Structures are given as structure tokens and as C-alpha cells.
Amino acid sequence: MKNKKTILGLLIFAFIIIAIIVIKNIKKDDTNIFTTNLTTVYVATGGGKEDFLKDKRVNKILKSKYKINPIYDTWSNGKTVLWPLIREKVGLGNVSAIDRINAGEEIDINSKGITKYDALFTSDQRFYDYYKLQPNKELKEADRYTVLDGGLTLNTPIVIYSWKGVVEALIKENIVTEKDGVYYISDMSKLINYILDGKKWSDIGLSNLYGTINIASTDPVSSSPGATYYGLLLSILSNGQVTDENVNDNLPKLKQFYIKSGYMNNTPADLFERYLKTGMGGEPMIVDYEKSMIDFANSSPEAFEQVKDEIRVLYPTPTIWNSHCFAVFTEKGNKLYKALEDKEISQIAWEKYGFRTGVTGGSYDVSKIGIGVPQTITSTVTSLKMDTYNKLIEYLKNNQ
Numbered sequence: 001m002k003n004k005k006t007i008l009g010l011l012i013f014a015f016i017i018i019a020i021i022v023i024k025n026i027k028k029d030d031t032n033i034f035t036t037n038l039t040t041v042y043v044a045t046g047g048g049k050e051d052f053l054k055d056k057r058v059n060k061i062l063k064s065k066y067k068i069n070p071i072y073d074t075w076s077n078g079k080t081v082l083w084p085l086i087r088e089k090v091g092l093g094n095v096s097a098i099d100r101i102n103a104g105e106e107i108d109i110n111s112k113g114i115t116k117y118d119a120l121f122t123s124d125q126r127f128y129d130y131y132k133l134q135p136n137k138e139l140k141e142a143d144r145y146t147v148l149d150g151g152l153t154l155n156t157p158i159v160i161y162s163w164k165g166v167v168e169a170l171i172k173e174n175i176v177t178e179k180d181g182v183y184y185i186s187d188m189s190k191l192i193n194y195i196l197d198g199k200k201w202s203d204i205g206l207s208n209l210y211g212t213i214n215i216a217s218t219d220p221v222s223s224s225p226g227a228t229y230y231g232l233l234l235s236i237l238s239n240g241q242v243t244d245e246n247v248n249d250n251l252p253k254l255k256q257f258y259i260k261s262g263y264m265n266n267t268p269a270d271l272f273e274r275y276l277k278t279g280m281g282g283e284p285m286i287v288d289y290e291k292s293m294i295d296f297a298n299s300s301p302e303a304f305e306q307v308k309d310e311i312r313v314l315y316p317t318p319t320i321w322n323s324h325c326f327a328v329f330t331e332k333g334n335k336l337y338k339a340l341e342d343k344e345i346s347q348i349a350w351e352k353y354g355f356r357t358g359v360t361g362g363s364y365d366v367s368k369i370g371i372g373v374p375q376t377i378t379s380t381v382t383s384l385k386m387d388t389y390n391k392l393i394e395y396l397k398n399n400q
Contacts, residue, residue: 010277023038025323038069042115045072049154049324052353058345066339077127077224080120081135084108084142087115095243108143117145119333121326124224125152126147128325128388138213154324154338154355156291157377158229160185160215160314161272161278167312169204172365176314181370185316188236191215196256201284209284217287217334218271219264223320223398229287230254232320234392235381242320242384246298248266251395258396259318268292285314289322291354294369298352310368318379324355 033384045053052058053072062068071088079189087093088101093115101107107114122128128150135141162170170176170191177186185191194204194213201209220226235242237250244366264282265271272292275283297304328334339345349355351368356377366373384392 008215011307016248021277026141031307035280038063038067039335040324041068041070041118042087042120042333042347043070043116043119043333044075044080044335045121046077046080046127046324048123048289048322049121049353049355050074052154052349052355055181055348055352058348061342061345062336062339065342066335068336068339070336072121077122077124080122080127081130081141082139084111084114085120085145086111087117087119091194101179109145110143116329117328117333118330119150119328119336120145121153121324123324125320125321125323125325125383126386126389128323128327129383131327147327147329149334150326150337152321152323153326153337154349154357155321156285156289157291157319157321157380158225158232158316159290159319160285160316161275161288161293162285162312162314164310164312165280166206166209167314169206171205175392178372180374181283182374183312188316188318188358192233192236192257198255198260206284209281214261215285215287216271216275216283217261217264218268219266220258221393222266223264223268225268225287225289227393228320228322228383230258230385230392230396231389232316232318232381233257234384234388236316236318239382242388247388251392255396272296276303280310281352283313290356290373293371294354294373295352296328297369297371304370311371313372315377315379317372318381319377320381320383321377 035270053070059070061358062070062382073087073092075085079089083089084107086097086107088097088107091098096111097107097111097113097115100113109116120128120131121133131144132147135144168174170185171178173190174196175185175187175191177184191213199213201207201211204213217229218226220230233254234247234250237253240244265274268288270285271283272288273287275288276296290313293311297308326337326340328337348358349357366375
């Protein structure tokens with residue numbers, strides 16, 4: 001009897017030790033949760049949202065509440081329409097299929113032994129819209145999946161980042177206006193003309209700034225944010241109605257604008273870092289996304305506190321959305337698409353990463369941020385079609 005009690009006591013003790021170890025491991029890594037029957041969803045994914053997609057809380061919600069294990073593979077937006085959208089084209093999935101591709105075999109989305117995607121998560125609406133069209137075989141575009149559902153999922157508007165002294169001068173020029181603590185470029189056309197005319201910073205009272213008025217951006221020829229910005233400029237020059245005729249009329253102006261812009265960074269992260277590090281003297285004005293400042297405020301709160309009284313976020317009137325769009329190919333893809341609409345996930349997307357969600361960008365409590373950000377974005381232009389962007393980029397690239 002005593003031996004039985006001893007054995008039972010040892011078993012209980014061992015069980016307690018194991019339970020303590022398991023609980024500690026769960027606390028150490030909050031993504032290590034007990035979930036069964038998870039649905040793996042493969043998603044071809046454009047850039048600009050990597051931190052959000054890797055967020056532990058987001059993935060814990062997807063796994064525990066929706067039983068989804070998303071796998072996000074990195075794709076260039078342009079390659080999603082040129083290449084067959086299979087995992088093996090980016091070196092993942094079936095090894096034998098990868099070997100066949102490397103050996104020169106032509107493989108498409110219907111070939112045997114390949115791994116298909118359940119969804120596409122672009123970082124630019126024009127690629128989402130374009131993917132839904134039939135492939136252009138003259139351009140050697142690959143066959144595509146049928147898009148069953150989808151739409152705008154994560155949004156952030158184009159903004160201009162500047163500094164207190166610059167904005168005060170632009171207010172005197174009647175280019176910028178302030179309303180409820182938010183700064184708007186109310187006469188974007190006038191600012192564009194100042195740049196095209198070669199006005200100097202000293203002409204608007206900023207004698208401490210050297211050179212001509214300029215807004216630094218990433219290169220529209222090689223960068224999606226830059227292309228979106230130049231699409232906005234084209235819409236403004238066309239008075240919001242972009243047609244074949246006024247595109248041809250305004251391309252020379254945009255080319256002149258492009259040349260005057262001088263050196264351009266290729267990535268928005270590099271440009272935003274340069275803006276923060278060099279200050280008003282180095283980068284008086286830059287183009288970026290609204291989400292960049294919110295992400296910076298959350299990831300580097302001490303650095304943000306040092307500059308927040310001097311930085312200014314300017315909202316062009318109108319502005320344009322950078323929309324990350326989700327295209328559904330399968331029922332599994334649709335399950336993830338619906339899960340990303342979860343209220344808690346949407347809150348994380350905004351408060352931590354600066355993404356507005358929903359078709360109109362949603363409505364949020366912006367008071368916690370500590371800088372002038374509007375509750376809603378109302379004055380916007382429609383994203384341009386792929387053909388218009390291609391025409392714009394080719395003109396900038398080839399015409400000297």
C-alpha cells in the first residue's frame with residue numbers, strides 16, 4: 001500500500017513539473033498555443049506589410065480563433081502577372097518541380113507536382129485590378145487563377161512629411177492650411193508650379209535652406225510608392241479626370257518634375273530614415289505613406305518624442321490611397337480574407353502599424369498618436385489603371 005502511495009505521489013509530482021514547464025513555454029512564446037486542425041493557407045504577398053503579417057498577436061488570433069496558419073511568400077508585384085503564381089517559382093514547395101523549372105521546363109499553374117496559392121495579397125491596387133483581367137499573351141503574361149472574391153484590405157494614404165519652419169512658410173504662401181490640428185496642402189497645383197518654375201526656398205522666406213523647392217520621393221520607375229505619388233501628380237495636373245489626351249499633354253510636365261527631383265532613394269524606408277536623421281536642412285519635404293510615422297512612433301517611442309514637436313504631416317488635397325488588396329482563389333483563401341476583417345486584427349493594424357482598414361480606410365481614434373492625423377480621409381483620387389501607369393513610367397524612363 002505504501003509503495004502504491006509512493007508511486008502515485010511521484011506521478012503527481014511529475015505531472016506538476018511537466019505542467020509548469022508547458023505553462024512557462026506558453027508564456028515565453030504567446031504564439032505557442034494548443035490548436036488543432038489548422039488550415040494552412042498559402043499567400044503570394046507583395047511588400048510593405050511584413051511586420052504586420054509577422055505580428056504575434058495577429059497570428060495568435062488567426063490560429064486560435066479561426067484555425068488558420070497563413071504562409072506568406074514574398075513576391076514582386078510585377079512578377080505576379082508575368083510568372084505562373086506557384087510556390088516553386090520563388091524556390092519553395094516541391095523540390096522536383098523546382099529542379100524542372102531550373103532545367104528550363106515551362107511550368108504553369110496547372111502543371112503536375114506544383115504548389116498552388118490560395119490567395120494573392122498585393123501591395124498596390126493596380127496589380128490587383130490587373131490580375132483579374134485575362135493575361136496578355138503578347139506580353140508573355142502567365143495564366144492566372146480565377147479571382148473568386150477579394151478587395152481592399154490594408155490602406156494608407158500618400159502624405160508629405162515636412163518640418164515646422166517649412167510649413168509655416170507654406171501657410172504664408174497660401175499653399176498649406178491647418179484645420180483641427182491637421183495640415184492640408186490645399187493648393188497642390190500651386191506647389192507643383194513652384195517646383196516646375198524653379199522657385200528657391202529663399203523666395204518663400206526660408207533663407208537658411210539651400211537650393212530650389214523640392215519634394216523628395218522614391219523613384220517612380222523602380223518603386224511602387226514613387227509610382228503612386230506620380231500617379232497622384234498626374235491626376236492633379238489632369239484635374240481629377242485622367243484621359244488619353246490629357247495624359248499626353250501632362251507627361252512632359254511630369255518629366256520636367258522628375259528631372260528637377262534629382263537623386264532618388266529606391267526604398268521608402270531609406271528615404272524616411274534620411275528625413276529623420278538629416279532634419280529640415282537635409283530633407284525639407286519628402287513623400288511617404290501615413291503609416292510610416294505611426295509605425296515609427298510605436299517602434300521607437302523615445303526617438304519619436306524627440307522630433308514630434310518639429311515634424312509635420314501634410315495631407316495633399318486630394319491625396320491617393322496605397323491599397324494592399326487581397327485576391328481570393330480558393331475557399332481556404334476566402335477563410336483568411338474574412339479573418340483579416342476581425343475587429344481586433346484591424347485595431348492592431350492601425351494602432352501598431354498605421355494601416356487603415358476597409359474600403360474607405362475606416363474611422364479611428366487618432367488622439368493617442370500625438371501628431372496631426374485626421375480621423376478620416378475624404379479627399380482622394382482614384383488609383384490609375386495599369387496601362388496609364390505603364391505609359392507614365394515608360395515616358396519617365398525613356399524620354400530625355
